[in-house]
Amino acid sequence: MIDFEWYRSFVSIYRHNSVSEAAKSRFMTQPAMSQHLASLEAEVGEKLFVRMARKMIPTERGKLLYSEAAPLVEALEKVSADLKTASLPGMKWIKIGSAPDFYQEKILPLLPRFGTCSISHFGTAEELVESLEAEKVDLIITSKKFMKPGIEYEELGEEEFVIIAPAHWDVPETRSLAEQDRWLAGQKWIAYGPELPIIRRVWREHFKKRPKLHVPYIVPNLHMILALVGAGAGLSVVPAYLLQPANAGDVRMVYSHLSVRNALFFAYKSKHKYYPEIQHVMKIIRENL
Incomplete structure (x- = not known):
């Protein structure tokens, strides 16, 4: 029987092109991540990646499986997150960070539309990611991507x-x-x-x-x-x-x-990805960029 966690690990490896980076993003050990992939490949009966020196290249079967599995994994993760947040008190505050000039011109006029209280944080891209890691902010807008365990990025625009x-x-x-x-x-x-x-x-x-x-x-x-x-x-x-x-x-x-x-990105903690307030704020900002 295929374990759902195998699919989650497979999707993470596909997105990072690396077992080690995927393991970091899921807070797993590299051997455990490799075992998930090996178990899934044994169940499928085909190799899903070609293992290069520093990169995992998906096979044609891997590409097909990703196109089928990724939307299902995301949907199940969203259901799981919704169940968790449904039992928690509503997020009364959202902590948003960006460069100060961008915030003044693009975020500040939108604050009344967020429907929640907010705390503003400013800094360089490096400082903002550090604040996100430390959970001093919930959501940042940045022009640089730093691959950190448990942090995800979404394109915002240019x-x-x-x-x-x-x-x-x-x-x-x-x-x-x-x-x-x-x-x-x-x-x-x-x-x-x-x-x-x-x-x-x-x-x-x-x-x-x-x-x-x-x-x-x-x-x-x-x-x-x-x-x-x-x-x-x-x-x-x-x-x-x-x-x-x-x-x-x-x-x-x-x-x-x-x-x-310059490309701009949203960044947030993976575990907070489906928080309704974060999704709502991102939608408003994206529509008004």
């Missing part, structure tokens, strides 16, 4: 980053990348951090090289960067959602084709 300049600056109108590079590199820049996050991506993706810029200001706050650019201090790269009429009166986007995009 954010576009664009170059901005003071509105009164005279920017050369040219389609030549070389001329754009030359002009941009000759200006003063304002960066979010000393490693020039996002700015380096602009140069790497569009100019195929590392930027050599004069960066007299490091300001780890996007709204302050917007104000500083508006005051004529230099150029910067910020999320396009900041350029709302209420924010962007003194700045303008330049060379819009030089934009870059």
Whole structure:
């Protein structure tokens, strides 16, 4: 008789492409995870993965079984979670974390629609994941994925980053990348951090090289960067959602084709995945991104 836990382990291995990572995500030992897979393969009568040095590659039979088993495993896990949460008092508070600027623009206006009380947490991607591990937050929005045991990610969408300049600056109108590079590199820049996050991506993706810029200001706050650019201090790269009429009166986007995009993800503890409040909050945020 096939054990349901074998299927759960199989689905986890398929998603992580690794027995060791799957074992961590399910808080199991690697030998126990391997035994689940071996037992399922013996029952099926075929190999479900080709074992490579550092990766598990699903066979055609493995791919077919995953397409059939994954929705059933998720449905049963949801039933199990619903039974547990039905006997618990309702979640009166939800703890949400993200970068402060994203929160101010995208999450804060939605708080009255969540239907629950909330506690806000801010930090870098690394800090937010650490808070999630420690259960100081229930749900985070992050642009980086860190594979941690018991933490799952869901795609939320993308954010576009664009170059901005003071509105009164005279920017050369040219389609030549070389001329754009030359002009941009000759200006003063304002960066979010000393490693020039996002700015380096602009140069790497569009100019195929590392930027050599004069960066007299490091300001780890996007709204302050917007104000500083508006005051004529230099150029910067910020999320396009900041350029709302209420924010962007003194700045303008330049060379819009030089934009870059970041993926955004929800992250939460696997054991909290089906909490109604978390699912409801994610739905509202996703619909209004």
